[in-house]
Amino acid sequence: MDNIWSKSEYLPITELVRDVSGLTFPSNRLGAAQRCIDLAMKSEGIAKPFDYLRHIRQDRAALDRLVDELTVGETYFFREQERLEYFRRHILPELLARKSPQKELRLWSAGCSTGEEPYTLAIILQEDVKAGHFSVLATDICRKALAKAAGGVYSAWSFRGVDHSIIDRYFSRQGDDFALCQDILSLVTLAHLNLTSPSSSFGTPDTANMDIIFCRNVLIYFDRPTIKNIAERLFNCLSPGGWLVTGASDPTLALFSPFETVSSGNGTFLRRPLERPEPRSHRSAPRHSISLSKDIDQIISTRSASKPPEPGPTPKTFGRYDRERPESSRESSQERAAGEFAQGNWKRVIELLGTVGSDRTANIMYIRSLMNLSLTHEAEAASCQALEADPLSSELNLLKALLLMQMKRHDAAAKTFETVIYLDRSLAVAHFSHGIVMTILKEETEALKSYRNAHRLCQALPADEEVPFAEGERAGVMAQSAVCCIKLLEARSGAAS
Numbered sequence: 001m002d003n004i005w006s007k008s009e010y011l012p013i014t015e016l017v018r019d020v021s022g023l024t025f026p027s028n029r030l031g032a033a034q035r036c037i038d039l040a041m042k043s044e045g046i047a048k049p050f051d052y053l054r055h056i057r058q059d060r061a062a063l064d065r066l067v068d069e070l071t072v073g074e075t076y077f078f079r080e081q082e083r084l085e086y087f088r089r090h091i092l093p094e095l096l097a098r099k100s101p102q103k104e105l106r107l108w109s110a111g112c113s114t115g116e117e118p119y120t121l122a123i124i125l126q127e128d129v130k131a132g133h134f135s136v137l138a139t140d141i142c143r144k145a146l147a148k149a150a151g152g153v154y155s156a157w158s159f160r161g162v163d164h165s166i167i168d169r170y171f172s173r174q175g176d177d178f179a180l181c182q183d184i185l186s187l188v189t190l191a192h193l194n195l196t197s198p199s200s201s202f203g204t205p206d207t208a209n210m211d212i213i214f215c216r217n218v219l220i221y222f223d224r225p226t227i228k229n230i231a232e233r234l235f236n237c238l239s240p241g242g243w244l245v246t247g248a249s250d251p252t253l254a255l256f257s258p259f260e261t262v263s264s265g266n267g268t269f270l271r272r273p274l275e276r277p278e279p280r281s282h283r284s285a286p287r288h289s290i291s292l293s294k295d296i297d298q299i300i301s302t303r304s305a306s307k308p309p310e311p312g313p314t315p316k317t318f319g320r321y322d323r324e325r326p327e328s329s330r331e332s333s334q335e336r337a338a339g340e341f342a343q344g345n346w347k348r349v350i351e352l353l354g355t356v357g358s359d360r361t362a363n364i365m366y367i368r369s370l371m372n373l374s375l376t377h378e379a380e381a382a383s384c385q386a387l388e389a390d391p392l393s394s395e396l397n398l399l400k401a402l403l404l405m406q407m408k409r410h411d412a413a414a415k416t417f418e419t420v421i422y423l424d425r426s427l428a429v430a431h432f433s434h435g436i437v438m439t440i441l442k443e444e445t446e447a448l449k450s451y452r453n454a455h456r457l458c459q460a461l462p463a464d465e466e467v468p469f470a471e472g473e474r475a476g477v478m479a480q481s482a483v484c485c486i487k488l489l490e491a492r493s494g495a496a497s
């Protein structure tokens with residue numbers, strides 16, 4: 001761990017927490033983690049981190065209390081409406097059509113925090129499915145959050161963006177707060193469960209044969225091996241044809257486990273295939289022994305809308321990856337990924353890196369590779385996740401802006417290009433792309449301004465020098481393109497006046 005804590009006495013405490021809960025602490029969360037640890041030490045009456053470490057090693061309850069403090073329980077009712085809409089309009093009808101009416105529909109909110117997610121699901125099911133024919137299990141590692149969920153009383157903050165008719169129908173006023181009605185409370189079973197527990201199954205409560213698992217905004221706190229392990233276990237908890245709903249910013253689980261991905265305008269969803277015939281010779285092999293490359297092929301083949309580009313020439317602007325693959329057999333997967341990236345082997349890069357981590361360079365390679373394979377939803381989720389830990393990186397913001405542009409989300413792309421320019425005014429490619437987006441949005445004055453900035457910056461470079469982050473485009477060529485765009489816009493505005 002290469003950060004200010006490297007030699008600190010807090011480090012072994014966070015390592016112990018990581019070992020028992022999977023929680024990791026990237027640099028942007030270290031300060032908050034240290035404050036939590038200080039508070040936990042104070043409440044146990046211990047002054048020194050070293051003594052506290054010894055204490056939590058010996059007293060499991062004290063360690064659990066610390067984990068409670070270090071979890072991030074941010075949640076609210078009807079969070080990520082588009083995903084819930086997809087669940088309601090597509091997943092639920094599909095499952096109900098397939099399931100015999102006698103069999104109950106089994107849902108699990110894994111990492112439910114204070115209960116807003118499972119109660120949201122119970123409200124949707126209450127409205128769409130006959131009561132009694134479904135069950136909702138809600139689990140979390142944080143006992144404090146579960147206790148709050150059991151009370152079912154929430155402040156207005158838990159209802160951001162929720163329709164008032166829902167509040168009127170299912171909640172009653174309790175001072176400044178809102179108490180959930182008993183009908184909905186009784187539909188949800190709350191239980192303590194650590195998703196990273198060492199046993200191979202999740203054990204009790206019964207998490208087998210689930211039809212739908214919601215595991216949103218939980219995996220973002222874990223490292224790659226932990227995410228992989230949980231992905232495989234969640235897969236095994238689903239019935240054939242069962243669905244896993246992750247959050248928009250969550251890592252791409254399909255790359256770790258044999259899920260099939262279903263892309264929609266509401267995001268990417270994961271499903272355990274209905275039938276997965278296994279070759280005889282492999283019957284006894286664990287399910288997670290499938291090859292990752294096959295999964296990526298599967299994902300790509302489900303994207304019928306656009307043909308993924310062939311592995312193309314090296315994007316030379318990310319030149320720091322243009323190095324020879326080192327001979328050493330101990331080279332890290334990141335170094336190997338850099339070599340594959342330099343050769344345009346996007347699939348291998350994704351396999352080697354697996355998901356977003358704490359290293360910016362690796363994250364940029366990973367996101368770019370997803371983009372180059374047209375895995376736009378995955379690329380978007382990955383860029384959101386990388387930016388969460390590294391919000392001031394102009395390169396990561398630029399990638400996100402280019403991705404939004406590729407997805408034709410021009411308003412969002414324009415705003416993100418503006419962030420990039422705010423972070424680094426010298427990036428000609430950001431000005432030029434902002435010009436394109438503003439032209440599409442018919443903001444011609446802004447577009448002209450951006451093209452002129454791009455032109456000025458490119459002219460300051462030797463004509464045959466590559467424009468930074470512009471996929472090998474030469475400064476002279478970009479300057480000429482900017483001039484063409486400026487002339488076109490000026491002609492257009494002249495014709496209009």
Ligand SMILES: C[S@@+](CC[C@H](N)C(=O)[O-])C[C@H]1O[C@@H](n2cnc3c(N)ncnc32)[C@H](O)[C@@H]1O
Binds near residue numbers: 023074114215218221
């Ligand atoms: C940000 S909340 C997400 C709540 C809800 N799923 C949502 O999307 O609104 C993350 C939750 O994951 C839980 N969590 C963290 N590590 C866990 C683990 N190892 N096992 C189970 N839950 C965990 C935390 O306690 C926290 O309540």
